[in-house]
Amino acid sequence: xxxxxxxxxxxxxxxxxxxxxxxxxxxxxxxxxxxxxxxxxxxxxxxxxxxxxxxxxxxxxxxxxxxxxxxxxxxxxxxxxxxxxxxxxxxxxxxxxxxxxxxxxxxxxxxxxxxxxxxxxxxxxxxxxxxxxxxxxxxxxxxxx
Ligand code: HEM
Numbered sequence: 001x002x003x004x005x006x007x008x009x010x011x012x013x014x015x016x017x018x019x020x021x022x023x024x025x026x027x028x029x030x031x032x033x034x035x036x037x038x039x040x041x042x043x044x045x046x047x048x049x050x051x052x053x054x055x056x057x058x059x060x061x062x063x064x065x066x067x068x069x070x071x072x073x074x075x076x077x078x079x080x081x082x083x084x085x086x087x088x089x090x091x092x093x094x095x096x097x098x099x100x101x102x103x104x105x106x107x108x109x110x111x112x113x114x115x116x117x118x119x120x121x122x123x124x125x126x127x128x129x130x131x132x133x134x135x136x137x138x139x140x141x142x143x144x145x
Contacts, residue, residue: 002089002098003112004120008060008082009072015043015050015057018083022047034087036079043082058082073103 021032022044031040043058050056059065060082061072072086076099081087089095102109125133132141 001116002095003102003109003116005086005089006070006072006102006109006113008086009064009068009070010061010066012057012059012065013082014054015047016054018043018058019047019050021084032084032087034079034081034091039080060086070102070106070109073099073109077103 021035022030022040024030025032031037031044035043039062046058047056061067061075062080062082063075064071075081076086076090079087081090090099102112127133135141
């Protein structure tokens with residue numbers, strides 16, 4: 001799973017996906033203390049108007065957003081993981097060793113990413129009444145009754 005989520009080395013996420021981490025995080029802190037503070041301030045600025053402009057988004061990998069590399073894992077080590085599910089991989093002792101390995105060794109990340117994608121493709125694909133391979137990740141292809 002840690003290798004697969006490395007796909008977040010590209011693309012972007014809408015502000016609503018991480019708004020809870022930058023606005024009113026807790027009673028004692030506006031922002032999630034797991035974030036690098038400068039990064040959190042940048043995200044707050046970027047997303048300040050997100051309820052009125054829901055298209056507002058941030059790159060998943062702040063340093064090399066258009067490049068498929070292992071920067072995503074280096075970011076996680078520095079509090080630059082955008083989503084809480086990204087951050088959780090470096091906080092949880094079960095997944096952190098993999099984050100550290102992929103951050104240190106891009107070749108290993110590429111190898112494990114390829115293997116994991118292949119493994120995923122070998123699962124039974126659910127069709128018809130069992131499931132949907134979605135054209136849009138956030139919508140059923142057809143209205144389900
Ligand atoms: C723990 C598992 C995962 C979670 C919770 C997760 C969550 C998300 C969320 C919330 C977004 C932002 C969507 C948006 O704002 O429109 C996103 C974007 C993205 N995710 Fe994941 N993801 C996961 C695993 C994966 C995996 C396994 C892949 C591919 C192998 C992947 C590839 C991507 C890509 C490429 C984007 C950017 C999409 C774009 O730029 O349009 N994610 N993910």
